[in-house]
Amino acid sequence: MDKIIVKARAKVNLSLDVLGTREDGYHEMQMVNHSIELHDTLTFEACDEEVNLTSNIKGIPLDEKNLVIKAMRKLQTYADIDKGIKIHLVKRIPYKAGLAGGSSDAAATLKGLNTLWHLGLTRQELLEIGAAIGADVPYCLMGGTALVEGIGEKIIPLPPIKKLYVVVVKPNVNISTPWAFRALDHHVIQKRPDIPGVIRSLEAEDYTELRQAMGNVFEPLVAAKFLEVNDIKHGLLDHGAAASIMTGSGPTVIGYFPLKAEAWNVWKMFSKKYRMCFLSETY
Structure with a gap:
């Protein structure tokens, strides 16, 4: 070889x-x-x-x-x-x-x-x-x-996540991970994710509970600085995403869809505005 x-x-x-x-x-x-x-x-x-x-x-x-x-x-x-x-x-x-x-x-x-x-x-x-x-x-x-x-x-x-289709949207900004951690160090975290609830909801395929339990402590900080993060998240949810979250230290936002056709339609809509917009699926 x-x-x-x-x-x-x-x-x-x-x-x-x-x-x-x-x-x-x-x-x-x-x-x-x-x-x-x-x-x-x-x-x-x-x-x-x-x-x-x-x-x-x-x-x-x-x-x-x-x-x-x-x-x-x-x-x-x-x-x-x-x-x-x-x-x-x-x-x-x-x-x-x-x-x-x-x-x-x-x-x-x-x-x-x-x-x-x-x-x-x-x-x-x-x-x-x-x-x-x-x-x-x-x-x-x-x-x-x-x-x-x-x-x-x-x-x-953990047990493999059920196959879901994901719309990946990155606004035209870059986030420095060191900046995100420094900002977090000077910030009082108001709400933490319910990680046991996330694991439980994945096992039960309960996306209502998942939506309530999931969270990212960096998301409020990044969204306060870059308003598009919240705009994208609410747009994904308003157009049928079962759940949505900013990933990592941002600024990319993920929307989860059980049906490929729904995800494709939302991806098509967001890709008109955002150059870095992808239709993918869980693996």
Whole structure:
């Protein structure tokens, strides 16, 4: 095998809570995550010495600032190898959108190179390497529906979410995750998500309870600064979404639809206004 192609799926938060700040400065989190079909594609091709990252998107970093290269370097160090690689990254997941696109690319790199280079590293070893790259990387290595705690390293798989169609809408603004955490540190959280209720409603496929239980503590802060977030959320709900939430530190808003035809109609409407609007489904 000298070539492998790996999908890097976007991550969505069904709920996101920040419980406090630890002594090491990191934030203690509790989240319910799931994957969606929206994905980047990475092609890895073995070569002798060269390390080369290319992409379909102009302007993104192609050096160690890109988590793909960072993940590759971490893997090389861990496995004590020095091999060349050509990587082509096809980006579809929006940048700075709260969808963990960079972390998912890093996770795909660890999985892809573990296979291509015949390293034989265990999942636990990959999770340890991933945790040193970014908080979302361990979850992205696992994927699926999961309760995620700590700083992202504690992952408890949950039963797969029922197939739902999702409309993904990113307004034309970018959110810096450090800014979001700094803002949250100076903000009193008025309402926290009911995460046990979210898990219970998923198991029962009770979308009324899900809508009431889900929440994202970053959402009020981001929506106060960027009013479009609330406009998009209310627009999705008004047009039939069973539930809607801002994901990650924003600004992307997700709407969930049981029927594909409904989701398609809403996607068609929103895509007239928003360039980064996607029709996807749970995975």
